[in-house]
Amino acid sequence: MGYVFDPAAILTGRYLDWFIWGTATTIGLTIAAWVLGMTMGILLTLVRMVPFRPLEWLVALYVEFHRNVPLLVQIFVWYFAIPQLLPRTMRVWINGHHSEFLLATVALGLASAAYISEDLRSGIRSIPKTQYEAARSIGFSYLQAMSSVILPQALRIVIPPLINQTLLLFKNTSLAMAIGVAELTYRTREVDSYTFKTFEAFAIATVIYLAISFAIMAAGNYADRRFKLEVR
Amino acid sequence: MIRFDNVEKWFGPLQVLGGISGEVEQGEVLVLLGPSGSGKSTLIRTVTRLEPIQRGHVLVGGVDVASGAVDINRLRQRVGFVFQAFNLFPHLTALQNVTLGLERLRKMSKVEARGRGMLELARVGLAEKADAMPARLSGGQRQRVAIARALAMDPEIMLFDEPTSALDPEMVGEVLQVMKSLAQSGMTMIAVTHEMGFAREVADTIWFLDQGRVVESGTPVGVFDNPQHERLKRFLARHP
Amino acid sequence: MLQILQDNWLLFLIGQYPHGPVGGLAMTLFMATLGLALSFPFAICLALARLSPFAWLRLPAAAVTHTVRGLPLLMFVFWAYFVAPLVIGRAIGGVETLIIALVIYEASYLSEIIRAGIQGLPQGQVEAAKALGLGYFPTTFRIVLPQALHNMLPSMVSQFVSTIKETSLGYVISANEVTFAASQVNNQLMTKPFEVYGLLALTYFTLCFALTSLARLLERRISTGRGGNLAAQPA
Secondary structure: OOOOOOHHHHOOHHHHHHHHHHHHHHHHHHHHHHHHHHHHHHHHHHHHHOOOHHHHHHHHHHHHHHHHOOHHHHHHHHHHHHHHHOOHHHHHHHHHOOHHHHHHHHHHHHHHHHHHHHHHHHHHHOOOHHHHHHHHHHOOOHHHHHHHHHHHHHHHHHHHHHHHHHHHHHHHHHHHHHHOOOOHHHHHHHHHHHHOOHHHHHHHHHHHHHHHHHHHHHHHHHHHHHHOOOOO | OEEEEEEEEEEOOEEEEEEEEEEEOOOOEEEEEOOOOOOHHHHHHHOOOOOOOOEEEEEEOOEEOOOOOOOHHHHHHHEEEEOOOOOOOOOOOHHHHHHHHHHHOOOOOHHHHHHHHHHHHHHOOOHHHOOOOHHHOOHHHHHHHHHHHHHOOOOOEEEEEOOOOOOOHHHHHHHHHHHHHHHHOOOEEEEEOOOHHHHHHHOOEEEEEEOOEEEEEEOHHHHHHOOOOHHHHHHHHHOO | OHHHHHHHHHHHHHEOOOOOOEOHHHHHHHHHHHHHHHHHHHHHHHHHHHOOOOHHHHHHHHHHHHHHHHOOHHHHHHHHHHHHHHHHOOOOOHHHHHHHHHHHHHHHHHHHHHHHHHHOOOHHHHHHHHHOOOOHHHHHHHHHHHHHHHHOHHHHHHHHHHHHHHHHHHHHHOOOOHHHHHHHHHHHHOOOHHHHHHHHHHHHHHHHHHHHHHHHHHHHHHHHHHOOOOOOOOO
């Protein structure tokens, strides 16, 4: 057939630029969505701890919605549907400020928040109530008990699942290509359509994705070993 | 030092404490005995408001623990509590368990707290285990660390809620030894326990509870050798 | 929204059939079911390989699962898109491409579930089988796997829910499932994206939430029904 596998051919000039920019966009999207997701996730967890039934229901609904609707559809809702509902000034602003990237960040971040809040919630719940009692018995106030005894333990429990969420978030950024965000997958297809070197292009993208994924997984393994508490 | 004034408590429709009154003097060692469900654990927990009560009063140092004027956290610093399940903080070393309160509440410097912490651990015989994680300690050792943790706060009163019930038999002795020397040093103590030998030797007063009431009380000699109440007689027969 | 539903419910449900191939929700379910079902044998092989004492089985299996775990599903979809026609020898449609990608992807995740199920069984089960003289294959297929799969049923239902959500990627390669159908409707109507995509989200939500609730029900049934270790039961 005479097909020569030649990745070097497309790792030059503007194609190399595309790969680099694509990777940068992917990483940027991951970080932006992660920050949004963590913030929102912590907020949701705190809200859920308020003993007010309707609030708990609201958060539960939020979580269930984001867990049962495909992420691609959520991205579409944010990109195609929500702007319709926003006031004109907001729409204009969004359109002038990288609307695709912005809305993809929002979609990815809010979806992550749902899972993160669940992880945080189960982490806090897994700490026996007796720990809180023991802290209060020494004379710590509610806030002191939470910050000195409960939260440090919760964090240790919660770090592995959070790192897993980070990995998922990173992989999900590829969906943003469907609305035109020029992240790695989008750029790879661009290189492919210009050079027809399909295998090389996707092989490079695969290597990049795997490299970053393995880095995240390695961080996860390290965190697991460092923070895992031996419970007899 | 501690006074119970007609203390009543319900869990829903079930009355668990039915009008308990009595006093514990400074330096006195009170042991609570009784079958399970008699309310002895509940009673001891009311002293630091770990259990709220519906009627009556619990006074510590003359102050009603339920009153709004009381800073409950301050109170709990002055009263040490040792749990049946030890409840050590698993993410901290033995020494850190002891010094946490000293650093955060008493605002001691790390050096000061460490010094004081080592002292308390030595007092319970665990100085060499200072840097061990709780998971690596035996049950008896964990409970002793828990006692050291409580003692580090310089309490005026020590409360023990079945401190040896969760321990293997061979480790019970080391914990009772610590409690005994504590009693001998003049600490005001209330202990809920099934250890009859300890009660006989160390207690100044014994209250026998049954179904939320103090059915009989007296000195160890009086209660053990001369039980009056039927339930107490049967209890003693089953727990030699 | 109701108007859209009224006008286009057939498109949503079964695509352009009979004037074209089956699509819509029917296709979504079809792809999800087929994808998961076909991945099953692979998943079992992978799980057993990962638990094997032979390094030449265990390490490649671990490499496969870690690699699949490190790549977005979309990459698998594109790889399938390019490679499958070469391997099979003819051009293939979006639906078949997606199913192939799903089989590979799901096999890996399913194998982790099965592995957890196998490892979660009490040691005593295998020991009892050995004591009876059963070899590896009878032990695995008649004692271990049936129990492991039963215990992991809730997780597998959850994985099915994930697979349903994953079929939405068919949109990218024009596979005629419900997300693609919705985008077609949206392109027709142009001015009602909120209603169209809202309806789409609601459709997935209803389906997936129902299945997730089923998974939770199964979870409760299984943990109370089995009552834990059947090895030591008080008389």
